[in-house]
């Protein structure tokens with residue numbers, strides 16, 4: 001089907017990004033009555049699954065969306081599959097009475113304004129559990145990489161600067177036996193604690209809104225401490241808490257000053273938790289020995305002060321990115337859409353109260 005025909009067959013008016021509109025509306029099963037949009041490229045086999053049930057508007061070319069055409073596209077949709085980079089709120093959905101479900105292919109859902117979606121009667125879902133172990137793996141890899149200065153020493157080697165051995169050559173910080181602090185002890189935090197306790201004999205301390213059961217604490221070798229104690233005692237402090245405006249810059253200048261001198265900060269949660277300029281200051285002063293970040297305040301832009309810091313290991317928000325896990329996430333998001341439209345329920349709802357108020 002030509003791009004023009006595809007575009008014409010959905011007869012969408014008002015889309016001012018012609019290139020985006022012609023490629024986005026690539027759905028083929030126009031006879032299906034339920035239409036869903038898939039905001040970003042996903043695994044072709046998941047698109048095929050979705051097309052067995054719905055008319056699907058895909059964006060396999062990954063064309064960028066401005067709020068207006070995005071909102072216009074969604075006004076023709078009953079459901080949408082989003083990623084954590086695709087915002088959804090009342091402003092985007094203004095006047096949209098058709099959208100019923102938004103399935104986020106992420107465990108975090110700060111791209112959704114959940115109260116606004118609930119008020120509009122839109123069921124929101126996310127993808128917990130399937131990414132827990134993979135995300136914990138990368139968190140632990142980042143901890144090890146920054147404590148042992150792996151990116152920095154590899155850059156040195158690749159630059160051809162390695163000419164001799166020295167006793168203090170890229171000397172890092174001990175991992176085994178050192179104290180791991182975890183801020184946010186949900187599923188992923190616990191999976192990190194398990195690796196630290198069982199694999200590396202690390203004392204684990206944590207702070208969380210609610211305390212774990214005694215049995216879980218014993219199984220993970222983890223002790224609950226106050227937030228200040230966590231900052232002061234951790235050799236490596238990992239952030240694994242969900243982001244919301246209330247915890248914006250929860251790690252600011254004061255908190256970093258409170259951290260143990262020579263310690264490391266690792267963030268696998270959301271960039272907005274860390275004041276990046278305060279982090280750059282703490283590293284420049286030498287108060288912190290290093291940091292590892294998988295997430296950034298203004299993704300995909302990275303604060304130039306962080307880029308200039310040799311002692312930070314950085315990955316482009318890839319903590320859940322193994323092929324198996326990303327496929328499981330995409331399939332769970334698809335399951336949520338399919339289940340919702342076939343049974344009125346979803347596997348992993350975030351605002352299940354919507355189902356009671358306005359069943360499918």
Ligand code: GLV
Nearest residue numbers: 084105106107108
């Ligand atoms: C990734 O950041 C996620 O929330 O799944």
